[in-house]
Amino acid sequence: MTLFTALSGQPASLTQPGQCQRVYQQLHGETAGAEEVARAFIRTQLAQLRDVPGELPEAPEQLPAWVEQRCAEVAQAYADYLEQRQQGQSRRYFQNKAHALYFLQRVAPTKHVDGAWLNGLLRYWQDPRFDGLLTTYLEELGDGEAAQNHVLIYRKLLSEHDADSDAGLEDSHYLQGALQLALGLCAEEFLPEIIGYNLGYEQLPLHLLITAYELSELGIDPYYFTLHVTIDNASSGHACKAAQSVLNLLPLGEGRADFYRRVADGYRLNDLGLGTTAVISRFKLQDEVVAMLERKRTFGQHMHSDYCRFEGQTVNQWLAQPGQIGAFLQALEDKGWIKRNQDPADSRFWQLIEGAGAAMFGVFSGYEKQLLHDWIAGEWVSSQRVPPVRPGRGSRFSREQHRPADPDTQALVDSLWNLSDEQQLQALIPWLSARRHCTPAGLYATRRFIQLRARLR
Structure with a gap:
């Protein structure tokens, strides 16, 4: 069965393992038949929305006021969040730095195709009704400047923390990116849906503001997120242009109602898959540490000496079979190699990992070490406060x-x-x-x- 045949079937076909990732890779790779796959994928996703209630106002002329009202509500909610933080409440999203890096990795497939849903509209460069949409797309591309190109900014962010691996990603993490790529390949057939999707995606969400604030607290440059806070504003930014574009392209004749209905369908496509808060809430530190070590187990199961034994087994024996990682970590704790809820530097296991002279130097990526560090540290809080990171301006990019x-x-x-x-x-x-x-x-x-x-x- 071909990929197109699978996508052309019932919506349940999307339950096939790896379906969204395969679509994502085929569309991003510009392989033969990509447009056909894209059309089938969009139809399948639209079929998921039959029972999803709409949010848009009844009349399209109400959109500008609706956008302003939503922006005001988000601003008030963010002000409430900041007041709660000032009163001593803990971070709302991220337990620790490893949690934040986990989030950045899981949303990377979407961020790596930022703006792709508008790609197919370039063909309408002569039509002034598309000016707002094209301006939005070109700004996503940084107007051709590497320091402002959104994809490059995000890649740089992951690279800085050695967190640019796709290990651990699930198929659901690829859905929105695959959808954006598909819409970008089918501009003529799904124009109303693209306009509606853009309207939804370019609204300023509360989670964007909170994410930027908490990333900064954890020593992670929030520039990618603060950049979207500024350009997605309801006054003159992408949110305003998105609403105006609906009005600019709305038919004047009898097709008006159907066009706006399809705009609403496109808007609701934003609700498919895992949203930001859903991705964040799925993080469980213990589970992620075990899953990470399980992925590395096959690479290390023959690499250790037989000098050390834990509960009567060598390290190689502990790593020989799947499903033993949790018990192995407990054995390391019991023997004192891992001292939970203390400075990780006091744990012999951490000393084997961190530092140029460490026996396992280079075995773990930056993200993987952060997972282990935060898992060992637990309730221990470093006395050395991490200073908040101010958003960068792309100065680290070479011209x-x-x-x-x-x-x-x-x-x-x-x-x-x-x-x-x-x-x-x-x-x-x-x-x-x-x-x-x-x-x-x-x-x-x-x-x-x-x-x-x-x-x-």
């Missing part, structure tokens, strides 16, 4: 002119040489796709696209 020559960029420049401005613009559009826009050639293509579009308008 493109300081990088080695990129062969794709040079080939693209050469291919445009004898083309007219309009022909160049059309040739650049494929380089603004979700897969390519964050490459050096894609960044160049974005800047050139903006330049040519301004000249030809």
